Amino acid sequence: MPELPEVETTRRGILPHILNRQVIQVIIRQPSLRWPVTPELIDELPGQTISAIKRRGKYLLLDTKLATLLIHLGMSGSLRLTNSETPPGKHDHVDIVFEGGGILRYCDPRRFGCMLWIKTPIENHLLLHSLGPEPLSEDFDAEYLHRISRNRKQAVKPFIMNSGNVVGVGNIYANEALFQAGINPKRAAGNLSLARYGVLADCIKQVLQNAVDVGGTSLRDFTNSSGEPGYFKQLLQVYGRGCLDCLKCGRLLKEIRLGQRSTVYCTHCQK
């Protein structure tokens, strides 16, 4: 389940291998992802050179002179660097072949991801233009969260998971950040004080930065990596630990569903 840290790890991993390299071929084995991968990609990406690799939220943006390739990994997607000697697996849907033989291979068993070839200015694109700030940027702070949450009755957990409010806070990290911050996930977003949003903003930054740092350690061998980012399960304090003991107070953690998502918290430590 790639969240922002995994996407950033992927970006840094592929960057040195494909930046300023020319694409010579695109192979689509399975076009039906979240949205269809269009044949235009086969016709127009070859011949182009990757001039930048950016990230916005969980979207990866591969710039070329002609257009931008927008990639989302959904919840089961991954990008790996490989070569033509490695046969594609069952869920390896797209290959981007580079001059000199390297292949950027897109794998996505559940096909929740997407790969779109976008020729209009990318910042205007419908998928990007209404996104909230990057959580690790200075724009994301207590004042911002406090301001946009006034009069909002929605629970704070789905509130911070809404990409229009802040990008890249998925279910795992939302659970973790709220635990760190001592905030009950069910609390109405509009009722939290500026001070508590300060704590929450810091915890979100800390949890995400921590995960980026851990992801960074598995970067070195990106070309040969199994595609499974170390995932740092041992660092998770609440996610996946429903009915186990709270690591702060020892009482049993409670598991509920909030906005269709599994939510784990401590009724004693999170108010």
Next chain:
DNA sequence: ACGAAGCCCTGCAAGC
């Protein structure tokens, strides 16, 4: 305008 639910898809685990 807001918030909740629906939907896309496959792998895995549990139950029979």
Next chain:
DNA sequence: TGCTTGCAGGGCTTCG
């Protein structure tokens, strides 16, 4: 052992 069922999840889309 082999089926069926339920669940997980990001995030766009639809509905109330």
